[in-house]
Amino acid sequence: MSQSVTEDEILAPVAGTAPGMLRLLVGNRVAVAAGIVVLLFVAAGLLAPAIAPHDPNLQDPSAIRVPPFWQSGGSSTYLLGTDSLGRDLLSRMLYGARISILLGVAVVLITLLVGTALGMAAGYFRGWFDAVMSRVVDTLLAFPFLIFALAIMAATGPNLVALVLALAFKGWVDFYRVARGDVLAAREADYVAAARGLGASTPYILLGEILPNIIPPLIVLATLRMATIIIAEASLSFLGIGVPPSIPAWGTMVSDGRADVVSAWWIATFPGLAILLLVLSVNLFGEGLRDVLDPRMRR
Amino acid sequence: MSSDGVLLTAAHVTKHFPAGKRRVLRAVDDVSLEIARGETLGLVGESGCGKTTLGKLLCLLEEPTRGEIWLDGTDLLHIPPNELRELRPRLQMIFQDPFASLNPHKTIEQIVGLPLRIKSLRGKARIRERVHELLGMVGLDPSQSGRFPHQFSGGQRQRIGIARALACEPELIIADEPVASLDVSIQAQILQVLRDLQARFHLAAIFISHDISVVSHVSQRIAVMYLGRVVELGPAQDVIYDPKHPYTRALLSAVPRVGEAQPEATLLPGDIPSPIAVPRGCRFHTRCYLEQVTECGTGEPGLREVANGHFAACHLARSKAAES
Numbered sequence: 207m208s209q210s211v212t213e214d215e216i217l218a219p220v221a222g223t224a225p226g227m228l229r230l231l232v233g234n235r236v237a238v239a240a241g242i243v244v245l246l247f248v249a250a251g252l253l254a255p256a257i258a259p260h261d262p263n264l265q266d267p268s269a270i271r272v273p274p275f276w277q278s279g280g281s282s283t284y285l286l287g288t289d290s291l292g293r294d295l296l297s298r299m300l301y302g303a304r305i306s307i308l309l310g311v312a313v314v315l316i317t318l319l320v321g322t323a324l325g326m327a328a329g330y331f332r333g334w335f336d337a338v339m340s341r342v343v344d345t346l347l348a349f350p351f352l353i354f355a356l357a358i359m360a361a362t363g364p365n366l367v368a369l370v371l372a373l374a375f376k377g378w379v380d381f382y383r384v385a386r387g388d389v390l391a392a393r394e395a396d397y398v399a400a401a402r403g404l405g406a407s408t409p410y411i412l413l414g415e416i417l418p419n420i421i422p423p424l425i426v427l428a429t430l431r432m433a434t435i436i437i438a439e440a441s442l443s444f445l446g447i448g449v450p451p452s453i454p455a456w457g458t459m460v461s462d463g464r465a466d467v468v469s470a471w472w473i474a475t476f477p478g479l480a481i482l483l484l485v486l487s488v489n490l491f492g493e494g495l496r497d498v499l500d501p502r503m504r505r
Numbered sequence: 506m507s508s509d510g511v512l513l514t515a516a517h518v519t520k521h522f523p524a525g526k527r528r529v530l531r532a533v534d535d536v537s538l539e540i541a542r543g544e545t546l547g548l549v550g551e552s553g554c555g556k557t558t559l560g561k562l563l564c565l566l567e568e569p570t571r572g573e574i575w576l577d578g579t580d581l582l583h584i585p586p587n588e589l590r591e592l593r594p595r596l597q598m599i600f601q602d603p604f605a606s607l608n609p610h611k612t613i614e615q616i617v618g619l620p621l622r623i624k625s626l627r628g629k630a631r632i633r634e635r636v637h638e639l640l641g642m643v644g645l646d647p648s649q650s651g652r653f654p655h656q657f658s659g660g661q662r663q664r665i666g667i668a669r670a671l672a673c674e675p676e677l678i679i680a681d682e683p684v685a686s687l688d689v690s691i692q693a694q695i696l697q698v699l700r701d702l703q704a705r706f707h708l709a710a711i712f713i714s715h716d717i718s719v720v721s722h723v724s725q726r727i728a729v730m731y732l733g734r735v736v737e738l739g740p741a742q743d744v745i746y747d748p749k750h751p752y753t754r755a756l757l758s759a760v761p762r763v764g765e766a767q768p769e770a771t772l773l774p775g776d777i778p779s780p781i782a783v784p785r786g787c788r789f790h791t792r793c794y795l796e797q798v799t800e801c802g803t804g805e806p807g808l809r810e811v812a813n814g815h816f817a818a819c820h821l822a823r824s825k826a827a828e829s
Contacts, residue, residue, distance in 0.1 A: 396606035399566050400666075404620045404673060405593040418610040 230498045237494020243487040247480075251304035259285070260294035262301045262454045267292055271470040287472045289462055295472065298454040299480055305455050306484065309366075309439050310432045313373045318428050320374075321381025326412055326420075328382070329389030336386075343379050351376045352438065359447035369448055373435055384427055388420035422499035429492030433485045440481050456481050512709050513540040513563065513596070513677055518572035520558050524781050531780045532558040534733040535572070537808075540677060540709050547724030547741065548713045549756065551777055555733040556713050557601070560679045563711065564596040565589065577676075594620060594673035599680040599699075603662035607654040613640070613665055614650040620672040639668040643698055660691035667698060677709045685714070696723065717753075718760045721745050729753045732788045733780055738808060739815030749817035751795050787820060795821055 231237060250257070272288040273280045274295075280287065286295040328336040355372040362368040392398060393416070401415050442448030443457025451458065456477040463473025515538045521529040533555045540546055550556045561567040563574065565581055574581045576596065581589060600606035607616055617636045626632055637647035643664040654662055663683060670678055680699060684692035700723060703710055714720045720727060720741075727744040729737040729752065737750040748754045755771040762768075773792045778784055784791045786802040793801065800806075800820045808816040 396600045396602060397608040399561075400598070400600065400606050400669070401608075401619065403564055403566055403593055403596070403598050404669070405590045405623050406619065407590065415608055419608070 227498050231494060234494045234497065237491055237497075240487040240490035240494065243483065244491055247303050247484050247487070248307055250300050251307045254297075254300040254304050258294075258297035258300045259283075260297045262293060262297040263452070265291045265293055271466065271473070273470070274472050286476055287470070289459070289473045290466060290470070295459075295476055298459060299456070299476060301454040302456040302459060302477060302480065303484070305449055305453055306436050306439060306481075309370065309373070309449075310435045312370055313377060313435045314428050314432050316370070316374045317377035317431065318381050318424065321378035322385045322424060324378070325382040325385025325387075326389050326416070329386040330393055330408075330412060330416070339382070343382055346376050346379050349376060352441065355438065355442060356445070356447065359442055364447055364450040366450065366453075369439070369442065372442075373438055377431060377435065380427055380431065381424060384423055385420060388423065389416055392416045392419055426492060426496040426499055429488060429495055433488040433492065436481070436485055436488070510542060511539050512542045512544075512577060514538075514573075514575040515563060516573045516575070518559070518562055518569045518574060520555075520562055520567060521570045528781055531733050531783055533562060533569075534783070536730075536733075536735050538563075538728065538735070538738075540711065542676065542709055543703075543707045544726065545703065545710045545712060545724045547717075547720030547727040548711055548730060549717045549720050549727060550715065550730035552715060553777060553780070554730045555780070556715075556730050557681050559730070560598065560681045560711060560713050564598045564677075564679050565593065566598065594624070595676045597670035597673050597675040597678050599663070599666055599670055599678060599683045601682040602686055603659055603666050604654065606666055607662060609654055612651050612653055613645075613657075616654070616665060617650070617668045617672055620669060624673075635672070636668075639672055640665075642671065642702065643668045644694075658691075659687050660695060663687065663695050664698065667695075667702070671702060671706075674706075675708065677711070678703070679711045679713070681713045682715070683712075684719075699723075717745075717756050729756065732778060732783060734788060734818065735808065736789065736818045737816065739812070739817075743812060743815045747812070747815075749811045749815065749822045750789075750819050751793050751821075752789050753817075755794075787818075789819075797821075 266288065269281075269284060269288050270292045271290055272284045272292075274287045275282050275285050277287075284294050284296070286299065288294055289298070324339060328339045354375060358368060358372040358375075389412075398411060398415055401411050406415070439448055440455070440457035440460070443455045444461045446458070446461060448457055449455035459477035460474045460481075463470065463475070463477075467474050515536060518533060518536045518538075519531075520533040521531055524530040536559060538546070548556050548559065558567060562569050565574070569582065576592060579592065581592065584592075611619075614633060614636050617639055618632045621632050621635055626635070633650070636650055640647045640650060645661060645664050645668070649657075654665065657665065667683075678699075683699065684695050687695060696719075699710070702708065710723075712720055712723055717727070717729075721744075724741045726739065727737075727741050728735045729744070729750065731752050737744060737748065737753045739749075744753060745757065748757055752773075755773050758768050758771040771794060773794070775792050778788070778791060786800070786804055787793070787806050790797060790801040798820060804820070806818045806820045808818045809822065811817050811822050
């Protein structure tokens with residue numbers, strides 16, 4: 207069978223354009239599967255109020271530690287069973303997805319914006335700002351992140367604003383380093399010199415010429431950071447100093463079920479599995495994205 | 506020089522780059538030049554002689570360590586940044602590598618339209634119309650303006666770079682080896698495009714090349730650079746047929762001739778010295794094949810007028826009157 211190839215197909219690059227990259231990403235089955243799982247979690251979180259069968263905080267004293275429906279003693283009212291206070295596990299899991307993803311997105315967005323802005327400024331202007339920032343970053347890198355977050359949360363008690371700040375405190379450093387390094391390279395590029403020679407302003411050169419060229423590795427980093435943040439939030443919540451107890455969160459649920467893990471395994475297991483699956487999927491998706499957007503980071 | 510008057514003046518322009526402890530790389534050393542309106546000046550020299558740096562200095566893409574640059578009576582180094590930004594479109598550079606000089610994430614329409622948007626030409630339709638007009642001028646198909654740089658060949662990309670420079674309505678174009686990275690078959694086309702546009706818009710041009718034969722075809726005057734200095738400057742014909750500096754003579758002897766006797770090539774001994782350790786005295790004396798006088802090793806020769814409008818920086822260069 208003869209195949210005719212159009213000029214456009216020859217000219218279409220494998221990578222570099224949006225359609226070309228989408229094709230590459232779709233070709234990576236693991237990344238696609240991981241992406242679908244992430245989307246399901248996002249949908250579950252967004253739609254929690256609509257699809258949760260029960261109020262996640264409603265305690266049913268007549269249905270304490272009910273096992274999942276397929277075990278003897280399980281009921282179709284509580285598909286995944288109930289916890290030691292008689293709250294529906296499935297509903298709490300759906301709401302838990304909501305807070306995990308919400309916190310992850312919020313923290314990643316803040317750190318992405320702060321880190322990129324500071325990194326671009328340091329890389330482009332150099333000078334004293336770069337020198338000061340680099341010292342600050344070195345100092346932060348020497349800081350044990352979780353211990354710092356523990357200290358903050360222990361001081362303020364569980365509350366969402368403090369939690370976001372504690373998680374974002376050090377996260378921006380990674381974005382700073384990537385943005386700074388890439389801007390250092392880009393500022394010497396001829397297309398930047400050309401734009402300057404045309405009379406373009408510095409803000410335009412930074413945002414209009416350089417930024418589009420350094421975004422791909424930042425997106426990859428943001429995805430991978432998301433997984434780290436979700437784990438960190440779950441860890442803090444497990445320790446009881448993360449998400450306030452009134453809000454259902456996976457970390458808190460694992461902690462609640464810890465004492466009963468032998469007699470009522472489902473209470474801690476299901477939220478634990480949810481953390482595992484979401485973090486794994488986000489990581490796999492991020493790695494697929496990296497292979498497409500930023501091949502030089504591949505190992 | 507033409508009667509149109511001087512467009513750009515460079516006086517004692519110097520660029521030293523820091524190169525480690527207490528050492529400097531003397532990329533460009535005390536160069537003075539004038540470009541008249543509509544004139545083409547060829548700038549020749551081996552790689553590493555500072556010709557690209559000089560080109561960048563002249564269109565203010567590098568800031569000189571010392572010296573002055575005047576455009577049409579304006580001192581470009583002592584005006585506020587926003588005023589300099591407004592003057593920049595009048596001096597445009599064509600870069601050597603046409604891939605590096607085009608932002609890979611922008612369409613051709615965005616790239617060529619950027620100078621128009623900076624000039625605050627408003628309205629998408631008007632910008633598009635002008636971009637298509639410019640692409641037509643450099644011989645590109647305007648219907649391809651939605652494509653990205655990587656979808657074009659090297660020659661086409663160089664044409665895009667020229668269209669972008671033209672969009673600025675410049676008065677001086679500094680072309681840094683604009684055809685060095687292209688196939689030979691494409692080189693002549695690109696040179697022709699540049700010459701046509703130069704004639705059409707009465708543009709002054711500085712044409713940078715390592716190849717004195719290419720430069721001699723397109724230039725009215727030629728400046729020869731060696732190790733950061735202009736060592737010979739004069740009308741193209743005079744420099745080609747009656748070179749006054751031994752370095753220029755060596756460059757010319759390496760040019761292949763057709764239909765005439767090939768003179769024996771003058772091979773220069775050794776390599777070009779490092780611009781970090783420039784020789785004392787005449788900076789060419791370490792490789793010079795002429796019988797030297799004491800001054801060659803002690804005093805740096807300045808550019809002296811040896812014939813009408815023809816300058817050479819050599820202690821041994823004789824003026825016509827002295828020769829006869």
